Amino acid sequence: MPGAPNSPVGQPVAACKVLHWISVRIIKQPYFKPKPNWWISPPETPYPSEQFAGEITDGHKDAETDGKGSAVYLDIPSGKCSVKFKSFYLDIEKALHPHGFTNAQGLFDAPVPAAAGAPNFSVDLIVEKNLLTLKHDHKCKLEVKVTPPGLAVDEYRIEIKRASGGSWCTLSSTATLDPWFARIAGKLKLRGIAKIGGAEHQSGEKDVEVRFPDYNQIVADSAVQTEMSAAWCNTLNDCTANPNRRREYAFWILLNTLSDAYEFGPVVTGPWCAPADGAGANPGPRPPDKPATPAPCDQGATYSVGLFHTHTPTEFRAGGVPPGSTRPIGPSPPDESFHTANDVPGAIYDFVDSPAGSNSIPVGHPKNSPAKLYPTAGQTRRTTPK
């Protein structure tokens, strides 16, 4: 097709745009059986101002038909659309229920016993807790509640999706899910569905956040403690006077939510350091989650939730640094930056300061002196994905 008059030079012809559109209309269909005498006369005009809820490919619509009984959406992406004329059907139900209307029957079929009056019911999803933490506080009760109780419900479903988008998936096909173990981190939405009288009725959407564990929860875990202690022990053993060297240890802390157990990345050692050198380690970038982007209905995932490393003793450094030197304890500014950049809390095994309150240890400090864990200041826990 020709381009616009103001097309850039060299682009006189514009590529054809692939257009999609959809028209929503209520139209009269021929009667498939003779009309009874009492049947209301259809309006001459089409069905204007009919409210509908539509799932169009470019988003949800709450709208009504125009004066010609239609609504048109132009320039929409390809895909599936659906439209529900809820009030239209409610009007029909209201009009026909007294006469024993059921979906399965034609107008002239034998009548069935009269149903109860038009139900005035509601569907709700009760969520016990809307803030959960993987492994440590991930148990929650979900219940689809139909009010008034006693209504015949054909089918229940509890569905979940990410708040940021994506499709709904079914967590449960029962009215109650107790317990529901949250195993996928994220800002999520839940909804309950009850099928009543052949029609599905949804509850409002409920927000739930499933967080990663925080520093205190991670370092309190016995498996994590065992690994950290082993790394500290190796750090002390590697610090020797002859050869005069030392090195740091580091590893990523992972959480497998399927087994609800902490796991660990490979142990990384820093380069051997002489007394004059500063020690360090390069644990590499945060290991990707497995799967990389788990679906909310997945049974579990393995997440990187923290990073651990050690600092080294000063016992044998006196010959390599200025007399009277001390070294700071706890996370350094680069340590902080690295943890912040990787969006994880950090645990650092280092000595208790000596003298107390100095935030440092002297050079020559015995390597078997008291030590403890220090948290990084920035990230208490990894940020919840959207």
Added chain:
Amino acid sequence: MKFFHFLLNSSVVVIVSTLGMALGMFYWGQNTPDLQGSAAVGRIHGAAHPMLTSPQALEIAYSAIKDSAEREKPGDIVVEFIQSKYRVRFFFVVSSERLLDHLLEVSVDPESRLAGKVEDKGCVAGLQQRSAEDGWETFLSGKRAFDLSVEALKGFDNYDKQGKLSIELRKSTYYVTFPLPHNEQPQPLAAAYAVQIWVDARSGKVLKVLVAS
């Protein structure tokens, strides 16, 4: 230890380095001091060839501001290698709040070892905007704090000679920071500096010598 091993392999560098240790003490008041005898072997962009060091650049820049009335006043100093030249910035304290400092900037060519024109940048936002304690007018200068720090190093030179050198006054303490040695395989979990020396801005006493973890 690496340093001394290195010296044993080069008698020329022994002389160069020995003189270089005293560098901070001897090049006062010279506009283009002769630095032939200073610790000048180092790295620029990975090339190992004789090159001006950050402390030497500081000396040259300090000589270049000899006519400034503020030369001996307290404040921060930052020496950085930027776009093939050293940029030396002197932030002189003008008020205890230090919302603004008076900035003099000198560029130093690492090849010719000459200082460029002294640029008076006027009053600018201070580096850290750390306030100075009362009586700051009588504090040591940043350059004097640096000289005292070099003395406290006692020959320790395991730092990046061409790296960023900073002398920062906070309250009544100078923090003189020597950068970590250049590492071909950077360790992201590491110390922030090779050595940092805390100097009392009133007395000149060295309060702390902190080394990398």
